[in-house]
Amino acid sequence: MATIRIDGRDCPARLDENLLQACLESGADLPYFCWHPELGSVGACRQCAVRQFAGPDDTRGRIVMACMTPVTDGAILSIEDQEARDFRAGVIEWLMTNHPHDCPVCAEGGECHLQDMTVMTGHAARRYRFPKRTHRNQDLGPFVRHEMNRCIACYRCVRFYRDYAGGTDLAAFGAHNDVYFGRAAGGVLESGFAGNLVEICPTGVFTDKPFTSVYVRKWDMDGAPSVCPHCAVGCNTIVNARQGSVRRVINRYHDAVNRYFLCDRGRFGHGFAQAPSRPRVPLRRVDGQQAVAAVRDVLDRFADMAADGPVVGIGSARASVEANFALRNLVGPAGFSTGLTGAEHDLACALPNLLRATPARNPTLHDMERADAVLILGEDVAATAPRVALALRQAVRQPDYGAADAAKVPRWMDAAARTMGTGLRVPLFVLTPGATGLDDIAEGIRRAAPDDIARLGFAIAHRIDMNAPEVADLTEDEAALADRIARALSAAGRPLIVTGSHYGMAALPHAAANIATALAHAGRDVALSVMQPDCNSMGVALLGGVSLDAVAGMVRAGGIGTLVVMENDLTRRMAPDALEALLAGVRHLVVIDHVATQLMARADIVLPSAAFSECAGTLVSAEGRAQRFLPVLSPDRPIQAAWRWARDLARAVGRDPGWADLDSIVAAIGTSCPALAGIGAAAPDASYRLDGQRVRSAPPRFDGRTAMRAQVSVRDRPPVANPDTPLSPSMEGSYGADMPGALVPYYQQPGWNSVQALNRFQQEIGGPMRGGDAGVRLLDGDMPAAPAWHADIPPRFVPSTDRILLLPQELLFGTEELSTLSPPVAARAEPMVLRVGTDWPADATLLLAGQAIGLPVVRDAAVPPGVALCPAHAGGAQGIVSPVWADIGHAGGDAS
Template identity: 60%
Template sequence: MTSIHIDGRTCPTRPDINLLQACLEAGASLPYFCWHPELGSVGACRQCAVRQFSGADDKTGRIVMACMTPVTDGTIVSIDDAEAREFREGVIEWMMVNHPHDCPVCEEGSECHLQDMTVMTGHNTRRYRFTKRTHRSQDLGPFVKHEMNRCIACYRCVRFYRDYAGGDDLAAFASHDNVYFGRAADGTLENAFSGNLVEICPTGVFTDKPFSGAYSRKWDMRGAPSVCVHCAVGCNTIVNARQETVRRVLNRYNGEVNRYVLCDRGRFGHGFVNAASRIRTPLRRINGQLVPVSTQDAMAQFSRMAARGPVVGIASSRASLESCFSLRVLVGADRFSTGQSRQEQDCAELGLSLLRTHPGLIPALHDMESADAVLVLGEDVSATAPRLGLSLRQSVRQASFRAADAAKVPRWMDAAVRTLGSECSSALFIATPAPTDLDSIAQETFHAAPDDIARLGFAIAHRIDPAAPAVSDLVESQAALADRIAMALVAAKKPLVVSGMQYGSPALMRAAAGIAAALATKTPVAALSLVFPDCNSMGLAMVGGLSLDAVLEKAEAGEIATLVILENDLSRHLDPAVLAKLTEAVPGIVIIDHTMTPLCETACLVLPAAPFTECSGTIVSQEGRAQRYFPVVFPSAPIQSGWRWVQALGQHIIVEDEAASAEIRATGLTDWRRMDDVTLALARDIPVLAAAVGAAPGADYRLEEQRPRNEPHRASGRTVIRSHISVRDQPPPASPDTPFSNSMEGAYGPDMPAALVPYFRTPAWNSVQSLSRFQQEIGGAMRGGDPGVRLFADLSSDQQDNRQPLYSYSLDIPAAFRPQSDKVLLLPEGRLFGSEELSLHSPPVAARSAAPALGLPAGDVPPGRVTLHLNGGVHDLPVQEIAGLPEGIALCPPHMVSRAFVFPCQASLSTADGKGKRT
């Protein structure tokens, strides 16, 4: 066991880390700036000086930078040493020489690492009496605010933005005292992870611009542990609110998933909860108009509707498990639809079954970062699952780590390892129809139609495991590529195959699963990851149900009197014509949703549901991790979580109908009192989701015999914040669905369950850097265990032995794609901002979403605009030339041109002068 001696105290530690990390892990308070657990050490700030002694006899020692010194067994250091303290205080004093002293009007104030460190070193009197150097700050777009004068030149921003996230439009300029971090010129930061600069920057140079518009200090905001709902990755977030409005979203560390980083869609996409498009009262259609009505009136209306005949429920891949399940209980499994078109549903079910039968690993995001050969098969992950794309970007560094190990350079010695790594070849292979953001770091890319990519995939599987079916008449170049990829994957210690349902192609997923299964015959850690479209697509696939096409059949047969649609905008799933058929065939449509959608135009009754910031719920990420979000805002009466509305509907069926009443009572629907009851019923009913109960502690959970608090202990304004309404004090909001006290009173500490951490703070560490106190070891698991439960983990332990036979290679190899003369194959161009439904209601995200354009292969582009003839309608679009796009394929951002995107999508084009295009 390695141990070091800090100021005479013997602390157990581990090798392969630096002294700074060891000191922090030992609980010591050592100031630092430039070091970051995810970015390593560069020794830029000179703040973490300690005195190191060479042995027990050494009485003088020497000052070293702790972050640049490796830990060796028996290292003796002194943090408390007078000279080291003076050194650190001096460094802070230099940094503060040019600081603008604008803390009162700085958004970072109250969670500023520089403030913490200044207090920690004891620098409190300004001695410098001369003038300050100043910089001009830049406008960096709608997400990030820039105030360069606050900079202390730690270089964290460029190291994160360029080295870690792969951005190229932020850099360090000028030299010596004048060094400047910004763009070459004013303009929007392009990278998908620019928002993380807010948390990476130890001071207020980069701050959250939308948050600044609704600013509140960290000590004032209630926090709720939450889960991002803007893609299927399931990043953990903290939602901050004050005065019952959501203010911002922060990253919440989950060692297995998102760790320190969140994509901009997740960080800034929460605006829909405060948007004008929110539904806040029940609405009822009276004389063709949706009119606000009382809940009683709405329920009476539903009772009348339910009396007319069968009720069918349509759930959603963006609703929580509890809401979907309650709807299934209300209407019965045979009248319950998942709210996806047949094609989408087939894809999701196929994805789930492939993952279940996959003989190797289903990696968490953090596992992907250590994969040493990766094949991305037909999915633009940087648009559909951005955080996953970032993990793949890190995986490319495996080669440089090996080189560093060989050169005996510690892996945390960031600059050296990156320099070494510039020579190393990447083992990332990307096969997609269109170029992706990751292409620049890929060893090889392959752009072709989805079917061709699937064929390449099948060919690779065959190369790895001859038992897999061979692909006939493969082009020679593709066969050679398949050989190279297969060799790289087989040579890898931890190979990974990533695919998904972006292009709606089951063949792609089968091919990917085939490669992963073939690799699993060589190494047990062969990993397969499939990207699902929505935050709870995986959970919904596990619940199962009818497809929308089946619902349509029922409707046309007159078997549906009332349709209850839960948090689902069907116009995103069905062609306008098909949707019109459905709405005409159904006399009554009830929509339970939090945001006005075009579908509401067809509804008889609209009920206001609570979004993820206002209720509890469990969702399952694409890696099969069930995670729970908690409410941060407690909405007033008519707004309630989806399952409570469903329960209310159930109670009103009972009123009207004796027979249905007994049926519903038997299900227990009307007996649920809190969300834990729903989750338990769900676990009983759907065995595969049984473990979801453990996603987070239930409402009965007590820490040190108290409810955990979710406001900081020094939250202000308790006796005044609502005194303009009434001067009488009110108790804090109570919710039966969470264990939290919803006030500043209650238990809180680094050892609390990670699924319940509402904010990060420890004494003397007010900034997000206090996170290291909540981790078992820095960069490792949270002290209370990483949040969420893997639902696949149970499967693997159950079926460890008889698993192999479960997977059988698919023989369904598609034919090669042939461009057609009169039609193009229209493929969805996934966009970080714009494709996703809810985030588009957030003003900053809307500002970043570019106008839709039609992507056409280079050299094939007519000038001006092009008219796109889809079966859903005619669209006039500007044209964008995309290099590398194969012949016969056009790209169009889904849901932006036509609301629905239905696969497979054949379209014809014509130029503005009316001539038919595609020769």
């Protein structure tokens, strides 16, 4: 640490930061535009000028740009110096000469960094009276709206889009006063992180296009902290709502997880919460037809059904821990299913123990960014976990270090990494069955069937540690690649292994665990990350249960009278014939969901559950981090949280669990499930008070509350406080930068109304929140003394002449269940095609269970022989969640 003097005040500062960061951390107001904590400094805007003095005796000093000047111990500077103030005022005046000054109609109005900095600088009058430069705007797709005339040329957009996110279709054109930020020609922004331009841009050049159609000013929206439900990474978000509907989702900072950025699926995928097809009232089947029914009638009907044989429940990896636990309580542990098919269930339930038993760190996203060698083993993380892919890009973006630059090598690189020689670059190896979004930065790429990828992983482990099982009959090419990857990982100080359960194949994470164990034995600070398919896959695995295959066995044995399916579309999990056999053997079917699934049409009872924006609950990420999402809306009755429906069903059959609110069921989970005992610490309970009051969910300028329900009643009805959250449903309450990170509903401080106000909530710029980060890690513990090697090496994959291995392929847009119900994401859905190798016969078709898979065929040189990639749940591949063999047919004939 160092001490610097700012306008006569001594302030602590870090030696690895610049003066702008030090000023902001000290609480001083210093305007800036081009600097961003994650993008660094380029000195483009010249707005953060301060006067720096050479020492106590220096009375003149010099004007420097704070973002470009490193902190030195004893530095003396002045923000309030008149010449520095005049310099900043002149800069902002020139920046604003061509700005349209259209704040009243700009979507950024009220949360605009340019507004804040203009006021902070004191620029209040415009002297420029000449014609303004104008630009033509572009249509950039369904996510981002473009208004180039507001640009101040800070270069943040291209620095993020090209340098940080790896996009290539957005650039800076022109120079001087005619610089233009956009595409060479109008069109959809190709990057899956384009939506971050909305928060990166300090003006209104890039704005949230879906939000524009339901626009409300920032101060007129409620906010609540939430967790993204669209993959297992567990990114933190803030959900904004007004008048009973979600208006937008923005990033919520978490130092260890998503930090400043979200993927577009997480940012724009919230439309399912108000999909027109969503069930909103209970339905009951009467005389073969579904009809709206009263809640009491539905519960009485369930009591009658429960008396007609055993009740079995199918949970879901997209439902909260509380919802799954309540269903398990209703049906008993033996009758509760995780909602996962056989291989998928077995692997999901084994992963927590695998991560605990491996002597490797279970890394956070921020940890991944500091890796100095990365191996991706059999998982397209750019599609299954996009935010992980962005983190891996940052690892590879670390600068090259030559032998002469040993002093510049980061401290976390060990001696082996420091002596690798000239041109040190963080190597990334991608071993997958198909092309991925990280191939452009990969040092080595291998396309193979999952079995052969696993074999290669086992071979790498053996080359690092000879005690690991050896793989026989490797080809010369495979052996050379295994040697190359093993050398790169062994030479690294913080190697990272990333794999996943996407193919339902235990050999892949087992091979990754062997590599991690071998590297740990070699003294490396190794990390192992295993991706999972859904937002609560880890949570439901820790809860435990039986597989869908076991439920099908119960049906065949005649052991099910009533089947309760909670937030799980079984048509996406089971093949059509298997699902039909399951439903045919069940006398009664109950469906609890907030999504209109195909299963609902078959149900005897349908119960409408609350979406993530309307209830509180806990999700456990693939990292094992339990995090709480809180409601921003109170749903219209009879919609309620899924766990409350399960509780009411239990009451209907005389087994009242006694849960009155979320805190009581969380306490019950902690008592009943040792693996989930820590989830109570994920966030403060509903009794938490800040300065004796609830935390307000809306800014103090919130307006129009008395008119929001005018179509119902002209009488003012104060919003009802939700018993599951410590947040107040209005602007009444307390608020402060020191509130727990798990409860922050919006970012705002005096003089800071944009998302840049975040710097006032952090302990240090880019560091943890002042109130602590959200969530609690459940898998941390002591490392084993002598972990066992995995030896389930699969045989070599042999292509068949009459069959092909059909692999489910996840797409960034179009295959994830919830986001596909959001119109802007649906507009970005990728084409549903069947990808086959270049050797695929021209007249061939794929037959699954005798039915042709009706998808266009695309020949792709990246697909290995004997394998086809099919978008998950698309076309004739409904219910395919793990590899399956399909027959090859030919035009005019049967399968050969």
